[in-house]
């Protein structure tokens with residue numbers, strides 16, 4: 001039997017595959033690898049009201065690696081922000097679900113992203129604004145490891161610590177791969193936890209494939225970060241949770257045949273049934 | 275000399291394949307060539323080159339601003355850098371670095387921006403460059419080129435390798451509609467007359483060249499004789515040809531796969547209004563952001579179809595004195 005959070009994560013994976021299947025291609029690898037983090041966030045961590053996506057006192061999430069929108073859309077649909085059927089319109093002409101997150105098109109999406117690095121600053125700006133207004137809402141941010149090659153991420157890291165943003169928790173989806181290959185071969189992050197620590201952030205590093213563990217770690221972080229921004233480094237696998245995709249070396253953007261999607265969906269349903 | 279082979283068919287090779295082959299050839303022939311990319315080598319047909327030519331191919335990672343600065347520095351010590359990213363990021367994500375560290379500092383760098391305008395299709399609004407021509411035009415002394423097809427890409431890249439200053443090139447990574455024979459030769463700054471005509475002229479670039487040729491065929495059937503000129507060099511503008519055809523036809527249309535603000539149409543209209551005031555109708559994106567969709571769908575949304583060009587030609591003729 002799966003825990004409720006693991007079941008939620010599996011459902012998010014199933015719905016993502018439905019999206020890719022309907023469109024025939026997409027950013028599969030990096031969507032799958034943030035799924036367990038999304039399951040924790042939308043499975044109880046975030047203060048939200050799907051019936052009122054623009055509720056002023058909600059927590060916010062910025063998926064800065066905006067190409068992972070399909071994972072976020074699946075989570076939002078499962079939470080009731082919009083019908084599951086809508087997922088089949090991913091990237092169709094005139095859709096509300098574009099390949100990169102768009103706050104003006106999709107209910108529940110808090111920030112427009114897709115130009116890597118920029119979500120880091122907008123999330124930080126939201127945390128700053130909420131703090132300045134005396135609100136107790138929190139801001140969550142998901143960064144890619146390749147994305148952290150952008151200088152903007154590190155400018156934000158300096159700023160967030162300087163401004164003591166204790167309402168701000170970032171995740172690094174440390175799946176070790178980017179578009180062209182392995183982060184180590186291209187421009188290495190080495191030990192990102194140590195880097196953020198030296199920037200005076202509160203830092204945790206855990207395996208990122210267990211939503212229950214992520215959930216716990218977030219609660220613990222909220223308790224202990226005090227007035228520091230927090231970074232939770234998630235050791236993940238690009239394509240995480242779907243063996244066939246994990247094993248595909250260049251799995252950033254993939255064609256998705258109906259056969260492959262159905263095979264994966266069947267596999268995931270079996271996991272749920274134990 | 276060039277030869278126009280247009281018949282409405284697509285090229286057999288994708289733009290990215292030809293780009294990758296040409297970059298490889300230049301690297302083999304000229305040890306001073308350095309190719310830089312910001313994690314888009316898989317998208318543009320250059321992946322693997324960094325393994326074969328580690329001293330000439332640099333995979334920088336996702337850091338366009340750093341890449342532009344690096345290119346300026348490489349030029350300053352005698353290298354011939356080519357840097358590539360999507361046209362959206364080539365314009366927006368490193369503009370100050372390109373402006374100062376490359377152009378103002380008088381370094382010689384070729385910037386390649388791929389997926390121009392609606393050809394970025396499913397990548398959507400964040401990735402859909404309608405503004406890059408405007409941005410690069412606004413940099414003093416820059417050269418701005420849009421490759422019309424792969425034959426041009428292969429022929430012009432080696433020419434641009436020796437060009438001083440900042441050169442920006444828009445490049446489609448998909449299969450373009452074939453316009454030129456493979457043995458065509460091109461000269462930056464010299465526009466190509468693809469079709470003569472006496473009632474109106476269309477100055478087009480990039481994706482809109484084939485759409486303008488289609489439009490001219492339709493107009494021909496209606497008895498309207500329309501010239502089509504490929505303005506692949508948007509800056510410096512071939513003012514002699516603009517003037518010649520404005521005088522000859524008295525009705526001018528421009529067509530580009532980008533925002534009309536600051537683009538090819540703005541260049542042509544600006545020049546003509548100061549030399550020989552002539553009605554200029556601009557076909558292009560009317561100050562809008564991008565979105566996801568097929569190029570065909572997006573051409574309809576943004577008014578970039580042959581029918582839009584036909585309508586513009588008729589309007590320009592109706593405005594003739």
Ligand SMILES: Cc1ncc(C[n+]2csc(CCOP(=O)(O)OP(=O)(O)O)c2C)c(N)n1
Pocket residue numbers: 029030031033065067114115116117143144145146147148173175177178179238252312313314336363367
């Ligand atoms: C500024 C910018 N440069 C380039 C791109 C193109 N691009 C999209 S995703 C990607 C790779 C992202 O790698 P990473 O952050 O590690 O994400 P993941 O591997 O987790 O999907 C690139 C280069 C972009 N979207 N934005």
